[in-house]
Amino acid sequence: MYYRDAQEFMESTGHEIGGRWYPRVTSIVSIKAKPELYRFYGQLSSFAEGEAIKKQSADEGTAVHNVVETILLGRDPDVPDEIAPAVSAFLAFKDRVGIEVNPQWVERLVAHPEERYSGTVDSVAAIGGRTGILDIKTSLSIYRDYGLQTSAYFAVAKNVHKMNELTTRWILRIDQYQLCFRCGASKRSKGGRAKVRKPASSEIFPVGFNECDHQWSPVRGDVELKEFGNWENDYGAFLGAKRLWEWENEYWLEKIGYLA
Ligand SMILES: [Zn+2]
Numbered sequence: 001m002y003y004r005d006a007q008e009f010m011e012s013t014g015h016e017i018g019g020r021w022y023p024r025v026t027s028i029v030s031i032k033a034k035p036e037l038y039r040f041y042g043q044l045s046s047f048a049e050g051e052a053i054k055k056q057s058a059d060e061g062t063a064v065h066n067v068v069e070t071i072l073l074g075r076d077p078d079v080p081d082e083i084a085p086a087v088s089a090f091l092a093f094k095d096r097v098g099i100e101v102n103p104q105w106v107e108r109l110v111a112h113p114e115e116r117y118s119g120t121v122d123s124v125a126a127i128g129g130r131t132g133i134l135d136i137k138t139s140l141s142i143y144r145d146y147g148l149q150t151s152a153y154f155a156v157a158k159n160v161h162k163m164n165e166l167t168t169r170w171i172l173r174i175d176q177y178q179l180c181f182r183c184g185a186s187k188r189s190k191g192g193r194a195k196v197r198k199p200a201s202s203e204i205f206p207v208g209f210n211e212c213d214h215q216w217s218p219v220r221g222d223v224e225l226k227e228f229g230n231w232e233n234d235y236g237a238f239l240g241a242k243r244l245w246e247w248e249n250e251y252w253l254e255k256i257g258y259l260a
Contacts, residue, residue, distance in 0.1 A: 057191030089221020
């Protein structure tokens with residue numbers, strides 16, 4: 001990654017909290033290679049196209065985040081039409097499962113002064129009588145990599161803020177898709193680009209995926225909650241990633257006095 005100066009490096013990779021600069025969790029975990037991402041870039045005509053899709057997809061993700069966090073805080077947000085199916089699926093899910101957030105811990109910027117990192121926690125919530133880090137994603141799937149990020153937030157809440165009641169971590173994936181009536185394929189639009197997936201099982205549908213001239217259903221919401229156990233294992237890997245991130249960015253970290 002190229003940075004013009006120390007200021008740009010600090011702004012793009014970290015936060016200043018209480019007069020001290022800390023690298024942010026999302027920058028640190030980006031050091032880990034993501035084969036899925038290379039496959040995605042490989043399918044496109046240019047790197048710039050990939051960047052544009054990623055940017056639009058991130059904006060769509062931010063819109064869902066904002067609306068969901070507002071609902072979790074007990075308020076009534078304006079819901080843009082484009083994300084209405086995802087939001088109604090979330091509302092139904094929330095009523096069924098029961099999600100109570102700690103209002104102090106919604107979109108909260110935190111730092112770990114000893115381990116020296118910062119990050120924004122989506123929420124701390126109680127679900128089914130237990131309390132955990134609840135991180136919201138709008139991705140196509142729930143990836144194992146999310147364990148790194150959420151373990152870092154868990155350690156801050158548990159060890160720095162002494163949240164003894166904290167016992168677990170969840171990823172809440174909120175998305176929307178269309179289903180093909182004929183073959184059972186699903187279509188998701190991310191960043192203005194449609195991604196069609198083969199059906200998991202084709203037996204119950206009249207037409208095979210490869211022969212199908214798809215007929216798509218109206219857009220429907222999709223919500224999935226997944227628990228991540230064994231935070232210590234993920235946290236060990238996160239601290240390893242952080243060490244590698246520091247090594248990669250030694251030039252700038254030296255300049256800003258972080259390594260002193
Ligand atoms: Zn089809």
